[in-house]
Amino acid sequence: MDHILIVDDDPNIRQLLRDYLREMGYDASTAANGTQMQRILDTSQVDLIVLDLMLDGEDGLDITRELRRAHSVPIIILSARGGLLDRILGLEMGADDYLPKPFDPRELIAKIKVVLRRTRAMPAAPRADASAFVSFAGWRLDTRMKQMLSPEGVVVSLGGSDYRTLRTLLDHPNRPLSREFLLDQVFGKERTPLDRSIDVCISRLRQHLKDVTRRPEVIRTVRNEGYMLVADVAYEA
Incomplete structure (x- = not known):
């Protein structure tokens, strides 16, 4: 069972996504900030992180960059800033995909499946x-x-x-x-x-x-x- 970590400072979104992911057959954990996220990463095997770009008092792009320096775990960024430049910046920091808010949870599930499939696929060689x-x-x-x-x-x-x-x-x-x-x-x-x-x-x-x-x-x-x-x-x- 794939373990998805949701990092978002909105408790309603955390609970909504956690419950929905569990209904869809995933193991889901939540974190409200970068510190809680790191604690879970230090103690659990995480297969993918869903990260809000605009955490309270923290920059999701900085968190993405720091994550990529130490981990190869796939990252999907969520953000109310859905412009092309923000998407490109997220990818340049090391994210694997980007989903603008508001979004349908079904679209997030589709992206999770695609990113996990891409991450595990290997070039034929x-x-x-x-x-x-x-x-x-x-x-x-x-x-x-x-x-x-x-x-x-x-x-x-x-x-x-x-x-x-x-x-x-x-x-x-x-x-x-x-x-x-x-x-x-x-x-x-x-x-x-x-x-x-x-x-x-x-x-x-x-x-x-x-x-x-x-x-x-x-x-x-x-x-x-x-x-x-x-x-x-x-x-x-």
Whole structure:
């Protein structure tokens, strides 16, 4: 049974979503703020977080960014701010999807199913799937923990879409991959409505790689073709 954590400062919304999720067959917990959320994460296995962007006295974007630094748990953001810029900012901070308020709980259930399915789906690549670690450009990707280890020993946790983007690039090194191909591999048939979804994933991955390795072209833009990972790749059992 998947465990969904609802983080919202409105007690009515917390109770409504908790009861509805339980009726739909999920294990659901609630938290009113970031501190309560962290306490649950420290003591329970959480499969997905539904996070209100506008918590009382806290910035949901900051919480999302901090979550992504330490966890690969999928995040769906809820917010009364439903503009395109806010959605893009949420994705850039590491969220996996975005649902504007007010919303129908049935739509949230649909998004939860899609995000969990996407997170657990793996690109078709036998060599990588059989390997626990993938090394490239001084980095080491742990395919079981969905974490990267930098040359300096810094651990970077990846969100579901970022991880699948990186895996797809690693499975086709030194070859330009079109945005359409990446969209198919990362999001499948349930693509997000934002055309920038892959670009956001690439931007986050580049930031991780550039910050530590100082190699801004590990992931290169190939004009009129797409993106290419420029590195030798080695698979380890």
